[in-house]
Amino acid sequence: MNGTKRVLGASFAALLSASAVQAGDVRLMWYSDGVEGEVIQDLLNRFMEENPDINVTLDNVAYKVIMEQLPIQLESGEGPDIARVTNIKELANHWLDLRPLLSDPAYWDTNFGDQFDWMRPDGSDAIPGFLTQLTLTGGFANQTLFEQAGVEMPGEGATWDDWIAASAEVMQSQQTPAAFAIDRSGHRISGPNVSYGANYIGPDGMPAPVDDGTKTFATKLVDWTNEGLMLKDTWVAAAGSTYRAAADDFINAQIPFYYSGSWQVANLSSKIGDGFDWVATGSPCGTAGCSGLKGGAALVAVKYTKNQDDVVKVMEYLSREDVVKEFSERTLFLPAHKGVIEKGGLNWVTEDKNVGPALDAFVKASSETLPAADALPAWVWGNAYYGALVTRISQVMAGEMSLDDAWVRIDQDIADKVAQGN
Amino acid sequence: MATRSISSRIGAVLAAPVIWLARLLNLPLKWWQGMTGTGGMAAFFLAPNMAIFGIFVLLPLVINFAYSMTSGQALFLSDRSYVGGEQYARLMDCGNYLDPTTCREDLFWIALRNTALFVVVQVSMMTVVAMITALILNREIRGRGFWRAVFFFPVLLSPVVVGLIWRWILQREGLLNFILYNVGLEPHVWLTDRFYSFVATVGVSVWAHMGFYTLILLAGLQAIPRDLYEAAEMDGTRAGRVFWRITLPLLMPNLLVVIVLALIRAVQIFDEAYVLTGGGPGTSTLYLTQYIYEVGFASLLRNPGLAAAASIIMGLILVVLTLIQLGLGRRNEKAGERK
Known part of the structure; x- marks a missing residue:
């Protein structure tokens, strides 16, 4: 009997100690x-x-x-x-x-x-x-490639057209596969869309139909892809809303200009090392502003x-x-x-001379975001919009549908997501 | 003698628990047989398998069907709202079934069309290539064992590894373009080309699974009596006629197994293609399983109900295809018996 009690007691203690470990x-x-x-x-x-x-x-x-x-x-x-x-x-x-x-x-x-x-x-x-x-979305430029090509990097207030034209010159001079790339993500193209006047949020807080701002930048994006200026691998070579970053293409000096975001700074720094000089450019401008997306x-x-x-x-x-x-x-x-x-007074732990100016550029660019972009991070239907944009614009780039059909599909896809989410 | 004695003792010790268990079960089994007869005994022995089948196949099927009748993003059925056949209606809402752009869920129909094309091309190619390989490996060639291993090796690889290997070969900066460049040919961006991406998914899939089907056909070839070939040789029959009149008819049961298995596997194509092309360019290699995965799990704002409905439709397609294949097989068997 005593033995049984001892076994039970030991088991209880073991259980207690186990649950104590679990609690921590x-x-x-x-x-x-x-x-x-x-x-x-x-x-x-x-x-x-x-x-x-x-x-x-x-x-x-x-x-x-x-x-x-x-x-x-x-x-x-x-x-x-x-x-x-x-x-x-x-x-x-x-x-x-x-x-x-x-x-x-x-x-x-x-x-x-x-x-x-x-x-x-x-x-x-x-x-x-x-x-x-x-984080803030924004661009990066391969300074070394620009210098080697003898092309001047567009300055403050430069538009998307300016940046792509300059990058195209570098592409031709340096024989890179493409002039630029944007990550395959609806989030990434939303800053540029807003820069051309897009507003995803309707007056009732629900998704608004695709407007002229989105149409303008998306049309440019498709044209640039068809002209071979935007790297096809990122957007075209995938289906649905699959996310794909083009960071490796920038790191491997395959594109002189890359639009992604501030979170890439450490990645670029560690992988590029002293391979070439690069700079953060902020977001190129559209007709309504020069907005990235926070x-x-x-x-x-x-x-x-x-x-x-x-x-x-x-x-x-x-x-x-x-x-x-x-x-x-x-x-x-x-x-x-x-x-x-x-x-302030942050001491960035890096020996890379490109990092400090890059982070400063992002801090500066964060004051240039437009209200329509600032509203998106707290908007519950943001992902519905982003997913539809990526899926359909990729199909247009692949030659599967026209832009006009894409606008109809994007509105329908978003409406379906809203109906399903409510 | 001493060794045998030790080994028999070890055997006896190892068998003892089994014998003890058999004796323990003997009494209730006797009672059960007395109550239910031999039919009851069959049921008793089949019960464990049926339970596993029920839990892991039938039950998920029923639950999947239940999900297809609901909507929302919640995971538990109790939290989801019942919508009847709405998800099926959404999938079937089409102006013209041959033109996916007229369908509400155009991506589903594109995926269905792509899958149908993939099945036709891949199964045909797989069967022919596996057959040719089996015929070659059945000959007395030097290093036959080695070659058999070489052709079977890709079967052992994980589909994700297969997809990755071929992606590294076919991507813009990949091995194939490196070779082309070095021999003075123009490199090509294979995976952004609609045609080549489709060909790549078919080719890679055939490469990865061919070894398994070759093995089945090889087994069939080795079971064909040699005297038939000897008789044909004595009659001076041409090689082509030997193949059509002896090899192919006698290989038909194995061939049917190969076709059925390859067909089922082809309809389910996902992993290699997903890693290799991601469904692109555009939607040119978006297959049905990827569509289901994207809708149910990967897309921003998932729709498990729609994914479940699509998978039920896919299941029905598989059942129909299998029944057709089995029906054809039976007809062939009967025709063979009549001859």
Whole structure:
């Protein structure tokens, strides 16, 4: 009898200790564009030294996993405790409201409050997380190729036509496969669309029909592709709304001009090295302005976590001003923390002379975004628009449909998504 | 003698639990046989397989059908709204079924058309190439074992690896263009060309799976009695006539298996093509499974209901094709028996 009691007691103790370990476990799903995976691991190691009772496991995954698998995990009430995501508005219902759990919600409101609407359901005052980086779409030019071609790089206020014409000259001179490329993404072409006067959001807050602004830039894009100026591999060689970046083509000096965004700075720096000189150009201008599109990757707490207390501790640590500053300096990302931005004095951890000016160019360009672009990150139907644009414009580029048919299809696709989402 | 004694002892020890289990089951099985007869025993032994089939095939099929009658983005059926046959109506909403641009879900019909074309071309090519390869490998050639291994090797590769390898070969800066450039020929951007992209998905798929079908045909060829060939040789029959009159008719059961399996596999084409071309350029290599995957899982704002409806339609197509094949097979068998 005593033996049985001892066995039962030991089992109970083992169970308790097992559940204690589980209580201290926090899983963080993370993707990387550059070196941020290593930086965050380093920061988390320090956190775990300070908090030995909490074990944070960093699951480094591909961006595709974040886009395709995480939403399904979340729909089934599963998933990590914390995740780094870009699809923040669409999945807003799955984020944990940290406001009642934080020791100092006012700190979060002050420093991250401008972007909370990007990641919470409309009308909510929740604090789901914070942006690990503020991003802005914009261009990069291969300075060395321009110099070798003897072509002057377009200056401030240059239009898309100017940039493509100059890049075309470089292409011909340097025998590159194409003059430029834009990532295959509806998000990426939305800044340029807005620069030509597009407004996706109707007066009722619902998607507006494709307007002249979108039509103007999309038509240019198709023409440039047909003329062989835009690299076909990125947009044409895929179907549906599949995302494809053209960064590798720029890194391999296959294109003199590349339109992507600020998050590429670290990637370009580490992969190009001293291969050639490159500069960030901001967004070329259209008829309405020179707008890029703001965005960012957010670190959000998932509401299905069984370990809220430890999740909050991790989130509070990673959102600390000194931690955000160090993260930004080492990853070469623009910080979203108001305090860090206002104090300035960021010491970018790099020996690459191209990086500092590039980040400065993005900071400068962030003041040139148009209101129609600024409204998009917090707009719940943004992805419906982006997906339809990519799918149909690619079909036009591939010669499968006319632009007029594409406009009809885009409106229909968006209407279907809205009907399905409501 | 001593070795045998030790091995028989080890055998006895290993068999003991099985024997013990058999004895344990003997009593209830006897009782069950007494109650239900031999039919009941068959049911008893089939039950585990049927349970696995039911859980992993039938149940998902039923759930998939239930999903196809709902809409929304929620994952759990209980959170989804019932819409009846709306998803099917949306898929079938067409002005002219031969012209996808007149259909509401034009991408579904484009994918269906592409898949049909792929099936016709790939299965024909697969069957012919596998047959030729089997005929060659059945001959007394030098290094026959090595060549058999070479042709079978791609079957062992993961489809994603196959797709990646061929992507590296065919992409703009790929191996093929490198070779073309070095022999003074003009490189070509194969994967942005509609025709070549389609040819690439067919060719890569044939390359990757041909070994398996070759093996089936090889087994069939080796089962054909040699004396038939010897008799034909003595009669001075031409090689072509030997093939049409002896080899092909006797290989027909294996050929039918190859065609049915290749057909089912071709309709399900996804992984290699997805990695190789991503469905492009445009939608020229967008096949049905990729359409279902994109709609249900990969697109921004997913639509699992529509994806489920499309997959049910795809399942029905597969059933019809298989029934036609089996019907043709039976007709051939009966014709063979009459002869």
